[in-house]
Amino acid sequence: MNKWWTFGTGFLVGSVGLTVLTSKLAQRGYKYVVSGAMIARDRILEKTEEVLAAASNITAEAKELTEKYYQKLDREYKEANSEKE
Amino acid sequence: MKFKVNHKAKGQLDIDLAARRLSEEEADVLYYALVDLPGVHNVQVLPRTARLLLRFKAGEKESAELVNYLKELDLADPELKKKIPGVSARATNEEFKTRLGTMVIWHYTKKFFFPAPLRTLFIIKNGLPFIWEGLKDLSKKKFSAEIVHASAIAASILTGDIPTAGSITFLTNVGELLEEWTYKKSVDDLARSLALNVSEVWRVEGDQVVKRPLGDIKVGDRIKVYVGNVIPLDGVVSEGEAMVNQAALTGESVAVHKETGITVFAGTTIDEGELTIEVKEVSGQTRYDNIVKFIEASESMVAVTQSQAEKLVSRLIPYTFGTAALTWLLTGNVTKAAAVLMVDFSCAIEVAMPISVLSAMREAGGHHMTVKGGKFLEAISESDTIVFDKTGTLTRSVPKVEQVIAMEGRDEDEMLALAAELEEHFPHSLANAVVKAGKERGVSYGVPHSKPEYIVAHGIVSIAGGERVIIGSWHFVFEDEHTVIAPEDEEKVRNLKDQYSHLYMAIDGKLAAVIDIDDPLKEETASVIRKLKALGFTNLVMMTGDSERTAKAIAAQAGIDKYYSEVLPEDKAKYVEKEKAAGHKVIMIGDGINDSPALSAADVGIAMKEGADIAREISDITLSGSDLEQLIALKELSNKLMGRMKNTGRLGIAFNGAILVAGILGLVAPGTAALLHNSSTIGLCLRNMTNMIPDEEYYRV
CATH class of the missing domain: 3.40.50.1000 (HAD superfamily/HAD-like)
Incomplete structure (x- = not known):
């Protein structure tokens, strides 16, 4: 009995399913699916741009910080050495 | 232009334009309006989110100036649109970024969201072209990287290791896209560098020749092109004859003789003679195609180190196969043999090396x-x-007329005017100096002159008022043309100062004037x-x-x-x-x-x-620019590039060799081997894309 169910479902999916998938109505629907996929892709690419901008900002600020740190070290070095003299 | 400063740091601005997104043209206008500004190191236009990242010479003043400049900027300004080259490198980059992004997104969508059978179907479909290419090479008895790719893919599919087959095809496709990008970018950069910088041309109007902007020229106009200049538009010779250098089109540097009725092409250069050309085409589109053809025909792009490395790699291919076969024979284990095949030495060299070269070329471009x-x-x-060469290279490219010494009691201004009129058509830094001095003094020579003739490296000959006028070096005027100096002028000639260059002008065989030109060292x-x-x-x-x-x-x-x-x-x-x-x-x-x-x-x-x-x-x-410091940056860049290329080759071979040994020993599975191999290649690529000379260092020199 179970076997027949499986066969029946398979037969239905194989014949009716294919007919449904290739039907005019379904074909009209595909453009929305594809367009949806494209929009999703563009969203991801937009996010990539945002991440890129953020990364660039972070790097720039990090550079500034690093520079300040070394400037501070330079100052301390100078002060320490001038005291010795 | 309306915008908001999103983020500000030292030497960097992140700007949010008041728009949802930017059109291709707007992005191009923005990019090319900014990229050549002095002090600006890097411009990134992010069109999807209408953002702009600017990196520039750090400073509060520069930052404020840039913001002001941007406020004044109008993206619809036709003057700015003219700055966009025929083929926009920015647009090409954007296109490839989109293609690469799509490829990656599509791959992972399939991998994570598609049911296994459908995934397998896609992988086999994507793998088949590779197997086909491999078979073609095999039938030609040519051992290529394609055969290795094909066998690795085929072996993975046959052993049921579908994900591995998938990641090999994916990464190979990515590699190919990167190569195409590299290639396209070199072509664009080259095309841009060859693109005509001619913005003004000489148009024949009645019996006059007048300087006009290139944009004003229409089909059917007659233009005059002089020796040493680029022919700006396609056309047919209507007058004159010349030897034309077509190297930019054909790659052959032998000049071709052109006379009335013969077609000349935009982008070629006149070696000798001059031409009047009837313009047949005003757009430069055909030119770009020609340049592409020229580049395809020449192998000059590839560095020797790279082609040597490629040869080495193709010699390694049979050994890779031998090792795989041996592994299979000795262990009887297909998986181990496949792991060996996954290791492809060529990847690192075929992808990472060109990228390092391209990146160096891009970096050079960044330094102008x-x-x-x-x-x-x-x-x-x-x-x-x-x-x-001395003039214009070691010395400033703008020499100045210091004084005019008129002989035979002639008038200084008149002599300068005559010299300026003759020199006007010939591009040479000394000539430019004379023409400029003539303009500054606002002088003109009353008598009309005939068509001046340029004798390369010697001087100019013309007829004015029935008398033969020559201008040129001592050698030309005195030794070739046997000009004489009037006895009363000998004293003046003896007293000429050493530090100046001298242009001698003779009328009717007698020295008429000496123009002292000062050309100090940079x-x-x-x-x-x-x-x-x-x-x-x-x-x-x-x-x-x-x-x-x-x-x-x-x-x-x-x-x-x-x-x-x-x-x-x-x-x-x-x-x-x-x-x-x-x-x-x-x-x-x-x-x-x-x-x-x-x-x-x-x-x-x-x-x-x-x-x-x-x-x-x-x-x-x-x-x-006339900045000789660039030579030092260039040398440094070249040395670093060579180091990087050799290092890429060594690292690639060492790393892949290690994976190979691990594969034979059964320490890594084929999938892991492919992953390790590909991530090492991508890692090398990423490293090779970075700048070799830090911005700060260049600007410090």
Whole structure:
């Protein structure tokens, strides 16, 4: 009995399913699916741009910080050495 | 333009434009309006989110100036639209970024969201073209990387290791896309560097020849092109004859004879003679296609190191197969054998090396130098000899007329006017000086003159008021043309000052005037020469058409030990050939028509951007500005690139060799081997894309 169910479902999916998938109505629907996929892709690419901008900002600020740190070290070095003299 | 500063840091601005997104054209306008601004290091336009990232020479003032400039900017300004080159490198980059992004997104969508059977179907479909290519190569008995790819994919599919097959095809496709990008980018950069900088042309209007902007020229107009200039538009010769250098189109540097009725092409250069051309086409589209063809025909893009590495890799391919077969025979384990095949030595070299070259070319572009191929950077790193042309290279490109000494009691202004009118059509820095002085003094010569004729490296001949007028060097005016000096003027000629260059003008066989032109050394010349010596150039030579006395004075000031004076163009080329024959790698730097033979003879010809069009066309590298410091950056860049390429080859082979051994020992599965292999390749690529000279360092020099 179970076997027949499986066969029946398979037969239905194989014949009716294919007919449904290739039907005019379904074909009209595909453009929305594809367009949806494209929009999703563009969203991801937009996010990539945002991440890129953020990364660039972070790097720039990090550079500034690093520079300040070394400037501070330079100052301390100078002060320490001038005291010795 | 409306915008908001999103983020501000030292030397960086993140700007949010008041728009949802930018059109292709808006993005191009914005990019090309900013990219050539002084002090701006890097421009990134993010069109999808209408954002702009600017990196510039750090400073509050610069930052405020940039913001003000952006406020004034109008993206619809037709003047700015003109700045966009025929093929926008920015648009190409954006296109490839989208393609790469789509490829990656599609791959992972399939991987994570598609049911297994559908995924398998897609992977087999994507793998088949590779297997087909491999079979084709195999039938030709050609051992190529394609065969390795094909067998690795086929082996993974047959052993049921579908994900591995999927990641191999995916990564190979990504690699191919990157290669295409590399290639397209080199072509675009080259096309841009060859793109016509001619913005004004001489149009024939009635019996007059008038300077007009290129944009005003229509089909059917007649334009006049003089010696040393680029023919700006396609057309048919309606008058005159000339030898035309078509190297930019055909790659052959032998000049072709053109006369009435024959077609000439935009982008070619007149070596000798002059032409009146009836314009047939005003768009430059055909030109770009021609350049692409030219590049495809020439192998000059590839550095020798790279082609050597590629040869080495293709020699390794049979061994890879042998090892795989041996592994299979000894262990009877297909998986281990497949793991060996996954390791493809060529990836690192075929992808990572071109990327390092491309990145170096891009970096050079960032420093306002145009490099036409990786080969030339390689040659620079190996060279020990530099031949300098004096005028415009070591000296400022804007010489000035210091004084006019009129002979035979003639009028100074009149003599200057005549010289200016004759020199007007010929691009040479001394000529420019004379023309400029003429304009400044607002003088004009009453008598009309005939068509001036240019004799390369010698001077100009014309007829004015029935008398033969010649202008040129001492050599030309006195030795070739046997001009005489009136006895009362001998004193004046003897007292000419050494530090000036002299242009002699004779009318009817008698010396009529001497124009003293001052052409001082660039401020940085002496320090650049010192640095070049420190960088390992042992043989620095100056060549000039000037007299011995002027040459000696200038060479001493510049710190150059070897100089040749009163040289003819063919002498420069001969000297370059001689040095090459003696085993030296020779760099030639010059900017005039007369430097062209030497520029093409040298291993690397470097031209200054302000120089004659033909010098720029023939040269392998162009330096913008008259900044000689760029030479040092160029040398440094070349050395670093060579180091990086060799290092890429070694790392690639070492890393993949290790994976190979691990695969044989069964330490890693084929999937892991492929992953390790590909991530090492991508890692090398990413490293090779980074700048070699930090911005700060360049600007500190």
